[in-house]
Amino acid sequence: MSSWLDYTINGLIVGNVYALVAVGLALIFGVSRLINFAQGSIYLVGAYIGWVAVVQLHTPLPLTIIVVAAAAALVGLVIERFGLRPLQNSVRIAPLLATIGISFVLDQLVMLTFSPNPRALPSQLPDVRFQVGGGTIGPLDLLIAGVGLTSALLLFVFLRYSKLGWAVRAASQDRDAAMQMGVDVNRVNQAVFGIAAALGGVSGMLVGMYYNQIDTAMSLQATLKGVVAEVVGGAGNVPGAVIGSLLLGLVESYGVAVFGTSYRNLFAFLLLVVVLVLRPNGLFASARQAPPEPLTGTFIAPSRPLRIPRWALLAAAAIFALLPLLPVSFYVLQTLINAWLLGMLALSLTLVAGTIGQVSLGHAALLAIGAYTSALLSLSAAVPVGLAIIAGGLMSAALGTILISPSFRLRGHYVSIATLAIGEIVSLVILNWESVTRGPIGISGIPPLSLFGYDLVSPASIYWFSFAVMVALALLQARLLGSHLGRSFRAIRDDDIAARAYGLSLNRYKSLAFIFGGFAAGVSGGIAAHLYSYINHETFNTQQSILALTVVILGGLGNVVGAVVGSVALVGLPELFRIAAEYRILIYGIVLLLLVRFRPQGLLGTI
Amino acid sequence: MTTPEPLLALSGINTFYGQAQVHFDLSVTVGRGHIVCLLGGNASGKSTTMKIILGLVKPRSGDVTFDGASLLGLTTPQIVRRGIASVPEARRLFADMSVRENILMGAFVRNDRDAVAQDLDKMLTLFPKLGQRLSQRAGSLSGGEQQMVAMARALMSRPRMIVMDEPTMGLSPLYVDRVLELIRTINLDGVSVFMVEQNASLALEIAHEAYVLQTGRIVLSGPARALKDDPRVRDAYLGGSEAA
Incomplete structure (x- = not known):
């Protein structure tokens, strides 16, 4: 049985690892006001470079650390130069979306190169434990602590005494003023990305050694943990990021001690949401400080949406409705x-x-x-499937809106972080609430789709059913957007302060949007459950959230027809070209990157 | 008064923010060793003129030359290296850095450490109040003190010219006088000054020449002394009582 001291040591060591990620995030946020979602991917790349160095090249440990830091820094520089610098004059959230795309691309490249199977990453250190008080500590713990402290010291010296370090600090406080002092902001960005990537890469390698296992799922987790630590410490605050990381490490470690391993992440994300809602500037921000970014501006590129004539829409709908009557393959219908x-x-x-x-x-x-909701109602309470799906939509609308409502006061990037965390929390609650959700086993034997007592088993009937539901939702939404309500929504998007000044209640309108949106998404999930007949906590993951985001950007944000066109394009085209499944995520990432860079208004234009 | 060879010249500048035109064929010159001020009310395009000189905004047409060479196409840091320093609107200090660090940031483009250290001492004789504040956070200073830091910071690059955006804005009357006096002192040391001001009567006290900008067009220009007595300037900017 481990002692409390052990949990404390473990918490601090893990916190140290988080700090290496979070400090990089804080540096980047400081200079560019950007949350770098690719930070976890660099951490992943670092872990795999470490694996290549240790397992294949048999490098000694000090050399491994140098190789990993250098290679990761190079990746960071490439991301900055080619992924982000071209977006300097775009809307604020464009670079954030780009880092999401870059993250997808990097993760998939690693997965395609090294296979998704976990690999062992030996630490090359002697396997001994020293007795310290009531706990034990090993050489790897000391290494991680040493790397953490050394990095912190180097960073302090760099920021405090080097010319470039001064430039970084000046640029993070006032970019324009720094330029007027002669600071080349591009070089500052480069420096910051290089440093952040080197630290992140080494962190990934150390974690791999700590657990003696690396796999591609590490990436998103690392980004999320780094973001949690950074936000807890105050976005852009470097010392805050270190303290936030140690705090996160301890909270997790004690949480695990009391409740068990599967609760680790739940504590991290709850901590994030609580801090975001109560102290959005972090625990250490003084009250007088203004929020670190104006946080205005969404990803709405100004555009003139393509008006598709009504007859063309009707014709398209008719063709798709009649499709099952034509001699098309089962495969086409399923797609x-x-x-x-x-x-x-x-x-x-x-x-x-x-x-x-x-x-x-x-x-x-x-x-x-x-x-x-739909699966459990139809299985345990024998509710007819049609009703269960509607109940699923209603539950999604209600629960989704309640969960997100504390974050209504947030804006810009912070909304994205909060929704990401809430998404993770939902998945973790499903995993841990075994008495209701059956936990990690998932739900199997979900009854097939049926309507008014008739089972929908033929592909054509499932096709018609899902198509009809989607068209109905789309019509409803189009009707909604054409009304006064739609205008109010857009007013809030374009300038929430002005909208409030005109007497619009932000909370009420945001709730309405999430209620309607939650219903549509919940119905989709409900139908999917009955279609798959088996679901678990990983069936609906962050990858799908990002895919959906890519779809709506592709179609044109706010554009109802665009959402449908985007879905058909992103689901259909890879099938049409018979692209193997493992390359698809890579393609989605590339599509997202290209859209953000070259066509932020999407195919049909934003509305 | 003879006009010396121009150090800075903006000629035929047309600037747009999206569809809206900010400058209409704007031409302004700053003679070597002169103080030139650009007067104008809100939204006249004053601050944008500063941004154009510093390369923060690119004009659609026209040219900006400094010491005979065009500044267009240069980045802001490159322009600063040519010898133009700035005192931005609302001072824009690095709030979380110390006063010493702020002043030294002004010397970012220089590599002669010993001379920089000497210049720092010089700044403390020019701005004696800052001596006791050196290790304080710049953000904790009063508006007037911040203005002193901003001016010291600008001087640290040993510029040939300083551009100032509303240097007296938001200051107490005591500091306003002090700032104007300092601008004169700086100018006597051979630094040309281009300043943008709303407070015409004050600016015309110290300027050699002045331009009046109205919704993007220069409507009046000439020696400051002459403009000061010009009834049109009086009516537009000085107000009856002040001019009387």
Whole structure:
């Protein structure tokens, strides 16, 4: 049985690792006001470079650390130069979306190169434990602590005494004023990305050694933990990020001690949401400080939306409705069924992220809520499937809105972080609430789709059903957006202060958007559950949230037709070109990157 | 008064923010060793003129030359290296850095450490009040003190010219006089000054020449002394009582 001292040591060591990630995030946020979602991918790359060095090249430990730091820094420089610098004059959230795309691309490249199977990363250190008080400490713990302290010291000296360090500090306080002192902000960005990536890469390697295992799922977790630590410490505050990380490490470690391992992340994300809602500037920000960014501006590129004539829409709908009567293969129908299900999610997200401007990164949680509600009602309470799906939609609308409502006061990037965290929390609650959700086993034997007592088993009937539901939701949403309500939504998106000044209640309108969006997403999840017949806590994951976001940006944010077109394009085109499944996520990432860079208004234009 | 060879010249500048035109064929010159002020009310395009000189905004047409060479196409840091320092609107200090660090940031483009240290001492004789404040956070100073830091910071690059955006804005009358006196002192040391001001009567006290900008067009220009007595300037900017 481990002692409390052991948990404390473990918490501080893990906190040290988080600090290496979070400090990089804080530096980048300081200079560019950007939350770098690719930080975890660099951490992943660092871990795998470490694996190549240790296992294949048999490098000694000091050399491994240097190699990992250098290679990761190089990746960071490339990201800055080619991924982000071209976006300097874009809307604020564009670089954030770009880092999400970059993260997808890097993760997939690592997965394709090294396979998704976990690998062991030996630490090369002797396996001894020293007795310290009531606990023990090993050489790897000391190494991690040493690397953490050394990095902190080097960083302090760099920021305090080097010319470039001064430039970094000046640029992070006032970019324009720094330029007027002769500071080349591009060089500052480069420096910051290089340092952040080197620290992140080494961190990934150390974690791999600590658990003697690396796999591609590390990436998102690392980004999330780093973001949690950074926000807790105050975005852009470097010492705050270190303290936030240690705090996070301890909270997790004690949480695990009391409740068990599967609760580790739940504590991290709850901590994040609590801090975001109560102290959005972090625990150490003084009250007089203004928020670190104006936080205005969504990802709405000004554009003139393409007006598609009504007859063309009707014709397209008719063709798709009649499709099952034509001699098309089962495969085509199945692909389109997936597109319609994604379309419902995209309708929901295009309303929330586009029309009212709350860029949600946790939208898959709404699918999960709908799916679990519908599956459990039909299985345990024998509710007819049709009704269960509607109940799933209602539950998603209610629960989703309640969960997000504390974050209504947040803006810009912080909405994205909060929704991401809430999405993770939903998935973790599903994992841990075994008495209701059956925990990690998932729910199997979910009854098939049925309507008024008739089972929908033929592909054509499932196709018609999902298509009809999607069209109905789309029509409802189009009607909604054409009304006064739609205008109010857009007013809030474009300038929430002005909207408030005109007497619009932000909370009420945001609630309405999430209720409607939650319903559409919940219905989609409900249908999916009955279609798959098996779901678990990972069926609806962050990847789907990001895919949905890519879809709505592709279609044009806020654009109802665009959401449907985007779904068909992103689900259908990879099928059409028979692209193997493992390359698809890579393609989604690339599509997202290209859109943000070259066509932020999407195919049909934002509304 | 003879006009010396121009150090800075803006000629035929047209600037747009999106569809809206900010400058219409704007031409302004600053003679070597002169203090030139650009007067104008809100939204006349004054601050944008400063931004154009510093390379923060690019004009659609026209040219900006400094010491005979065009500044267009240069980045802000490159322009600073040519010898133009700035005292931005609302001072824009690095609030979380110390006063000493702020002043030294002004010497960012220089590499002669010993001479920089000497210049820091010089600044403390020019701005004696800052001596006791050196290790304080710049953000904790009063508005007037911050203005002193901003001016010291600008001087640290040993500029040939300083551009100032509303240097007296928001200051107490005591500090306003002090700032104007300092601008004169700086100028007597050979630094040309281009300042943008709303407070015409004060600016015309110390300027050699002045331009009046109205919604993007220069409507009046000439020696400051002449403009000061010009009834049109009086009516527009000085107000009856002040001019009387």
